[in-house]
Amino acid sequence: MKPYRVFAVLRREMQEIVKSRGLLLAIFLPALFLTLLPLGGIAFLGRALDNVSSGDAQDFARLLTMMPELKTWSVGEVASYVILEQFLTMFLMMPLIISLSLASQSVISEKQTKSLEPLLATPIRTSELLLGKGLTAMLPALAATWVAFLIFLLAGRLLIDSPRVYSSLLQPKWLVAMLALAPLLSLLSVSITVVLSSRVNDARTVQQIGGFVVLPIVILGVAQTVGLLLLNVTTFVIGAIILAAADILILRLGVRLFQREKILTRWK
Template sequence: MKKLFYKLFSKAERALMMKDLSALCRRRLILTLLIALPLVFAVAFPLLFLFVSAMVSPESSGVEQFKNLLDNIPQGTDERAQMFYIFTAFISPMLFMLIPLLSAIITASYTFAGERAHGTMETLLFAPFSVRRFLQVKAASSVLASGLVTAVSFILFFVATAIGDTVLKAPFFFDLSWFVLVFLLSPAITVLGVTFAAMLTVKARSTAESIQISGYIVLPILLIFIGQIMGLYRLNSIALLVLTAIIVGIDLCLFNFGFRRFTAEKLLTRPPEKPRKEKTNVY
């Protein structure tokens, strides 16, 4: 892995990536958001649902409603175990997908829009490689940072959910669908979030504005998983593979061809400030 990393990136490119990663760690707000993502979505939600599943009465668990929509809820377990299984199999994937997507948006927004907001883009463009390669290297550093957050999140989620499965004697959550979700779909969504945020570099005036605009990409991902919860379809391993292939195709188009329209002039030119509305006194 280390040899491949050294083969893909030159010494100057590796220095740029290390500079971006260290800047993310020094930025307190960005670091706080990246730490909060796994704590909330990978630890707090599973433990909260474990508590709810353990404390709620079987008669009011609402499992029967899901049984009418889903045909693969394991039998031979009590209502509490089935309720926790519903969370890990049908709700957790939606929550977990927010981690690579949001972390990618946060890191890429700071890596790209933050450079121009802090006035350091001009200096970096003197690096000994093309503008397109410059953007690709910065995107790679954001993908690396987001991938690290996702990996830590899955470890925490694995531990928290395994505890719930043991306590409630529920079926173990990790199956082929989760394998596709974690090792194939998550990296594809990470690249999508990074490239989408990078494409907004010429339009965003600050990191906060870039994060705000990039957040619109979260809605389609949520709608895909919400459709499953509503019983419109079942996102099994095959469906997740198809979704991964579609997102990979979008990633390749954006990553390879989307950066071609960027020039040094576009990166250095800041978008105009929004005109402020003047208050008029009405007598």
């Protein structure tokens, strides 16, 4: 593998992203929305939660029986914690959504403009091409996710009154989520796009089908809310292992489908 070819693909793709309003929106809109939503949630709901009745607090306490350390917290702090956990789960959607938009556009547009044939006629290897395209989809998605999370942490310091609630944002599990789960989720989007691109002719269809990958994230959030699952370092590490295995399998399938001959003779 020649790194300069991977870099050439990455560079060219970035040049195209910079010149495409649609792709820039695909990066910035989810980041903006998924950052402002939890911040707004804290700003508008946070103080009201101090007035939650003891009955409601009991519901929260029931949901969190697996977390005895919260028993000394006030009702408002527990409520804030639960809501923050929900919002933070949404940050995991960001690498999925952004990578899916960028990867689908990257692969499908080559298919539509018939630019793959001259590209494949150069000495570039399939692995170099896919790595370049994968990085194109992953790097902006991860940068957006990490910057958004950082902004959320900084703004949260100003908006969250309770030091105990704020310190919950700094738990190791979110470090695992951002540094392990986010890249793996991003890679999942890329892998799914490569697989779908052999069958689908427009980026929107890839995004619609690929959009189903956000479901597990939503299910995780709901499962925690209803007390079925506790999101902690262990669950995130297990999730990362499962995700890594899924990524490898799907990526292998994608690479198998992404063959020069099939691209040139079967892709219509």
